[in-house]
Amino acid sequence: xxFNSLTFALFLxxxxxxxWGVFRSVTGRNLLLIVAGCVFYGWWDWRFLLLLAATSxxxxxxxxxxxxxxxxxxxxxxxxxxxxxxxxTLGIFKYHDFFATSLADALSRAGIGYDPLLxxxxxxxxxxxxxxxxxxxxxxxxxxxxxxxRDLPTYLAFIAFFPQLCAGPIERASHMLPQFARxxxxxxxxxxxxxxxxxxxxxxxxxxxxxxxxxxxxIFTDSDHLPGPLLALGAILFALQIYGDFSGYSDIxxxxxxxxxxxxxxxxAFPYFSRDIAEFWRRWHISLSTWFRDYVYIPxxxxxxxxxxxxxxxxxxxxxxGFWHGANWTFLAWGFLNAVYFLPLLLGRRNRAxxxxxxxxRLLPSLGDAMRIAATFTLTxxxxxxxxxxxxxxxxxxxxxMADGWSRAGAWQRCLAVLGDHYLLAPAMACAVLLFAxxxxxxxxxxxxxxxxxxxxxxxxxxxxxxxxxxxxxDHGEQQFIYFQF
Amino acid sequence: MAAFLRRAFGFxxxxxxxxxxxxxxxxxxxxxxxxxxxGVWNDVVxxxxxxxxxxTGSSRSLVHFDAAAITSRTGLRAYNIGMDGTQLDLxxxxxxxxxxxxxxxxxxxxxxxxxSLEPDSGLYFAQQxxxxxxEPAVYETVRRVAPDHWKDRWLPLYPFMRHGPGLxxxxxxxxxxxxxxxxxxxxxGFELRDWPWEGSFDNFLREHPDGMRYHESPHAVATLRxxxxxARAAGSRVALCxxxxxxxxxxxxxxxxxxxxxxxxxxxxxxxxxxxxxxAPFCGDRSFFYNSQHLNARGVAHLTPMVADSITVLMAxxxxxxxxxx
Numbered sequence: 001x002x003f004n005s006l007t008f009a010l011f012l013x014x015x016x017x018x019x020w021g022v023f024r025s026v027t028g029r030n031l032l033l034i035v036a037g038c039v040f041y042g043w044w045d046w047r048f049l050l051l052l053a054a055t056s057x058x059x060x061x062x063x064x065x066x067x068x069x070x071x072x073x074x075x076x077x078x079x080x081x082x083x084x085x086x087x088x089t090l091g092i093f094k095y096h097d098f099f100a101t102s103l104a105d106a107l108s109r110a111g112i113g114y115d116p117l118l119x120x121x122x123x124x125x126x127x128x129x130x131x132x133x134x135x136x137x138x139x140x141x142x143x144x145x146x147x148x149x150r151d152l153p154t155y156l157a158f159i160a161f162f163p164q165l166c167a168g169p170i171e172r173a174s175h176m177l178p179q180f181a182r183x184x185x186x187x188x189x190x191x192x193x194x195x196x197x198x199x200x201x202x203x204x205x206x207x208x209x210x211x212x213x214x215x216x217x218x219i220f221t222d223s224d225h226l227p228g229p230l231l232a233l234g235a236i237l238f239a240l241q242i243y244g245d246f247s248g249y250s251d252i253x254x255x256x257x258x259x260x261x262x263x264x265x266x267x268x269a270f271p272y273f274s275r276d277i278a279e280f281w282r283r284w285h286i287s288l289s290t291w292f293r294d295y296v297y298i299p300x301x302x303x304x305x306x307x308x309x310x311x312x313x314x315x316x317x318x319x320x321x322g323f324w325h326g327a328n329w330t331f332l333a334w335g336f337l338n339a340v341y342f343l344p345l346l347l348g349r350r351n352r353a354x355x356x357x358x359x360x361x362r363l364l365p366s367l368g369d370a371m372r373i374a375a376t377f378t379l380t381x382x383x384x385x386x387x388x389x390x391x392x393x394x395x396x397x398x399x400x401x402m403a404d405g406w407s408r409a410g411a412w413q414r415c416l417a418v419l420g421d422h423y424l425l426a427p428a429m430a431c432a433v434l435l436f437a438x439x440x441x442x443x444x445x446x447x448x449x450x451x452x453x454x455x456x457x458x459x460x461x462x463x464x465x466x467x468x469x470x471x472x473x474x475d476h477g478e479q480q481f482i483y484f485q486f
Numbered sequence: 487m488a489a490f491l492r493r494a495f496g497f498x499x500x501x502x503x504x505x506x507x508x509x510x511x512x513x514x515x516x517x518x519x520x521x522x523x524x525g526v527w528n529d530v531v532x533x534x535x536x537x538x539x540x541x542t543g544s545s546r547s548l549v550h551f552d553a554a555a556i557t558s559r560t561g562l563r564a565y566n567i568g569m570d571g572t573q574l575d576l577x578x579x580x581x582x583x584x585x586x587x588x589x590x591x592x593x594x595x596x597x598x599x600x601x602s603l604e605p606d607s608g609l610y611f612a613q614q615x616x617x618x619x620x621e622p623a624v625y626e627t628v629r630r631v632a633p634d635h636w637k638d639r640w641l642p643l644y645p646f647m648r649h650g651p652g653l654x655x656x657x658x659x660x661x662x663x664x665x666x667x668x669x670x671x672x673x674x675g676f677e678l679r680d681w682p683w684e685g686s687f688d689n690f691l692r693e694h695p696d697g698m699r700y701h702e703s704p705h706a707v708a709t710l711r712x713x714x715x716x717a718r719a720a721g722s723r724v725a726l727c728x729x730x731x732x733x734x735x736x737x738x739x740x741x742x743x744x745x746x747x748x749x750x751x752x753x754x755x756x757x758x759x760x761x762x763x764x765x766a767p768f769c770g771d772r773s774f775f776y777n778s779q780h781l782n783a784r785g786v787a788h789l790t791p792m793v794a795d796s797i798t799v800l801m802a803x804x805x806x807x808x809x810x811x812x
Contacts, residue, residue, distance in 0.1 A: 188493075423651075460497060463497065471647050475650075
């Protein structure tokens with residue numbers, strides 16, 4: 001089920017009414033959330049609920065087994081069961097065919113013929129998200145940070161919590177499980193803010209992201225025949241699209257969770273206002289970045305082992321992060337490029353130079369900050385080309401052609417002709433400018449509509465205005481969220 | 487919790503009122519249009535298209551029957567309710583809507599063509615139906631062809647979400663009277679398409695070197711009979727008319743004889759004339775067409791006297807034998 005669908009608009013109020021009006025006990029509400037999660041996920045393909053159930057039950061059992069065992073080796077073995085179960089599932093569904101074809105390519109270059117066995121399986125929606133969330137549970141139990149959950153409905157509700165089941169935020173068990181174990185009360189202020197955040201997320205998704213998507217698709221598909229200015233615009237539009245799409249999803253997920261009395265972790269903190277790439281990665285997909293920090297970077301030694309180890313670990317998590325997104329060399333290249341961007345900051349010990357919000361308390365940034373923001377955005381856009389391209393060859397051709405045609409009148413005419421076919425681009429661009437203007441003003445808060453005028457009529461007028469933009473300027477083709485494929 | 491529910495309900499109510507009002511306003515804008523397809527629809531549902539001769543059918547009706555020229559040749563008021571991209575189901579819905587708002591015409595000319603008996607495959611330019619879904623005949627047929635169009639009928643502003651800002655722009659134009667009436671290609675329901683040969687037929691020939699076979703859906707045949715009976719029940723005479731078609735296309739249609747036979751059989755059994763104008767000499771000349779199925783202005787100029795003569799003869803016979811009324 002998609003957040004931007006009519007089905008969800010009917011599903012949410014029904015679950016909300018049952019949750020607060022009918023089910024009063026913690027267990028009852030958790031059971032309802034499990035059923036809601038199954039309906040939400042099963043709407044796409046109910047068969048993959050079995051996979052979700054199998055991996056969840058394995059982790060539930062592993063955690064209990066670890067608790068019963070005192071020996072370190074035995075606990076490690078149980079953790080290995082969880083790691084193999086989760087990463088093995090991910091490997092089969094997501095990476096098997098990639099490794100098999102890559103191996104076949106490598107062998108054929110060496111003159112060895114090899115016909116790989118390809119599975120051609122459908123990638124279950126959200127598998128990378130719920131797998132990592134489940135892993136956080138068994139690893140934390142192994143480390144002794146949390147105890148195992150004995151109450152099965154509590155554990156399953158944590159795994160199948162529908163707002164963040166398909167595309168995160170990737171929650172930590174230590175943060176979420178206590179919330180599922182306690183009685184929830186509806187906090188009016190929190191729930192109201194949740195609705196506002198959902199509205200803002202919907203605006204980002206259907207107005208900005210989905211409207212950019214049409215032109216982005218055309219530009220990337222025809223990139224071998226289009227002039228450089230248009231390719232540059234394509235890269236910028238994809239940056240807007242992926243931000244609107246994924247941060248929009250996260251806003252809706254976080255806002256939706258608040259309606260049920262839950263606080264999810266923040267996933268985006270206005271990343272395009274970052275002054276360097278390190279700050280960008282502290283603000284973009286925060287739940288994944290911190291997951292890799294907590295469960296990969298720090299266990300590998302983090303920055304404690306000197307410069308070489310820091311560099312090695314930094315490259316490791318960027319490459320893993322890239323590979324997490326998909327089984328394609330383009331994602332690895334995207335991760336590698338970001339690691340390269342990060343390297344000078346790391347070596348110069350400037351990777352924590354910008355920890356606070358840019359230009360706090362001021363209307364505009366300083367000239368230096370503005371230039372740094374522009375430079376970071378440009379680097380990010382170049383990296384997004386790898387993320388969006390079909391393969392590495394496509395990405396390099398795209399970047400190569402991007403420099404071409406800036407001084408030819410014919411190229412600009414071609415740009416205008418292509419843009420003329422997309423009459424929705426102008427309103428989408430206007431809405432994108434509005435999006436960034438609003439988020440700039442709100443950059444010291446959690447989301448774009450958090451701080452609004454105190455007068456209710458004015459606030460409600462703003463809500464109606466955003467709703468009107470969603471209705472009249474949005475793309476209502478119920479386009480899937482980009483991150484569902486990961 | 488009560489406070490939250492009160493506030494949420496209050497806002498939802500305000501938003502709903504706002505949506506319903508805006509929906510009504512924008513629909514009024516579409517229903518105020520006098521140009522393009524909406525102009526024709528508005529004529530049909532508001533009783534402004536009273537005619538002695540009514541042409542109905544698909545795009546081949548829309549671009550072949552020049553109602554004004556027929557009127558000047560026959561002295562009979564003519565109107566064309568042919569619709570682009572439609573099959574018989576939707577044409578029947580439109581005819582029923584017309585009859586609900588007008589006195590029955592003396593003659594209904596139903597255009598048929600090589601794909602008339604194909605099953606419906608969806609709505610073409612679906613936004614055109616949105617303002618008229620309160621018309622029972624329109625709603626019934628649209629629902630049959632595209633079941634999820636109940637949302638356009640019942641959910642405020644949904645048509646503007648589904649069909650995009652283009653529909654909103656048309657509605658606003660209609661509301662503010664900003665239509666381009668001088669360049670409207672549609673007149674009395676007829677759209678003159680003086681287009682050059684577009685070349686799509688050459689691609690079609692390449693794609694189907696062994697010829698092409700079209701469906702003959704029993705449902706479509708039944709719908710054609712229903713259409714004829716509906717018009718006759720209202721008091722109109724009916725004629726089936728197969729308008730000119732490029733000979734090259736006739737040659738590659740493998741089951742053309744069967745389809746033409748079906749039309750002839752339906753006409754015979756229902757007691758209506760069947761005018762096959764696809765044998766006209768100019769059907770072999772591409773310069774009269776912009777594609778294999780549609781005439782350009784030159785072709786329409788050649789077709790008009792043929793249709794006018796057929797109408798004149800039919801109506802003269804009818805006037806001479808009043809006992810032969812439908």
